[in-house]
Amino acid sequence: MPGTAIYTDLSGYYDLMCADIDYRAQSHCVHRLQKLFGNGGNRHLDLACGTGPHVRHFLDAGYQSSGLDINQPMLDRAALRCPDARFSRQDMCDFTVGQPVDLITCFLYSIHYSAETARLQACIASVHGALATGGLFCFNAVDKHTIDNASFVAHDANHPDGLFSFSSGWHYAGAGEQQLLKLRIERTTAGQSQTWHDEHRMVAVSFAELSELLQPYFDVHVLEHDYEKILPWNGTSGNAIFACVKL
Missing domain, CATH: 3.40.50.150 (Vaccinia Virus protein VP39)
Incomplete structure (x- = not known):
């Protein structure tokens, strides 16, 4: 997305x-x-x-x-x-x-x-x-100079629509005025999983x-x-x- x-x-x-x-x-x-x-x-x-x-x-x-x-x-x-x-x-x-x-x-x-x-x-x-x-x-x-591209935070949450798993982390290429916020969302219900990946362009x-x-x-x-x-x-x-x- x-x-x-x-x-x-x-x-x-x-x-x-x-x-x-x-x-x-x-x-x-x-x-x-x-x-x-x-x-x-x-x-x-x-x-x-x-x-x-x-x-x-x-x-x-x-x-x-x-x-x-x-x-x-x-x-x-x-x-x-x-x-x-x-x-x-x-x-x-x-x-x-x-x-x-x-x-x-x-x-x-x-x-x-x-x-x-x-x-x-x-x-x-x-x-x-x-x-x-x-x-x-x-x-x-x-x-921007302190961003660890391998670091992320994550948590799970229960909802009537299923079990949700969320993770997010910063990514900076090392130069320039652009960094990314990378998001991953997974929803599991009735044994089936659906996953969304997103990247937001950030200053x-x-x-x-x-x-x-x-x-x-x-x-x-x-x-x-x-x-x-x-x-x-x-x-x-x-x-x-x-x-x-x-x-």
Whole structure:
């Protein structure tokens, strides 16, 4: 399946694919970062929101939360999960808001879906334009120079439609601004298996390059990829959380 077809065709199973993700911990961490670095406001926008699990946590924490995504089936499920939120089908690299927001999030490495450096720059500019004074932009990212092409994560999940096995991993050729997110999904039911393979073209950047793109717009804080503790990035790990305050 090319492109984002897998997210349309299997949108009903997306939450299974992400069943091992601690959405509560991620959302709570960013809530703490908003208190530490942000402007104290509660207007929130989640980029690439998917089926809305992060939006649900921010609503429950008292935020006026909204989300955007390019995939309508995902947004339909998000609206069912979060009927009190606002959702719109927009490209995170070229979006607008009705009024400025105080916090913009982009979880699950989705910032890389901008696919190329020029679109990543456009995403950063769109975020800056959508934030209120002192607003905070939080996301996680992977440094292209640390990617191990042989490494992947995997988990299984039971569903009335069968046993699902999910695996994903990064692949970087070693040069250029492109990396791949490789996905494999297998469904087994009544002794029969069906398998999907997908590759998503993602933008590849180092943390130094990413910081350089952000710094004209934001005061940039690079933190360890730890949702339980707020710690400065150690300078070597390949995953990090970026907390960026609008200048």
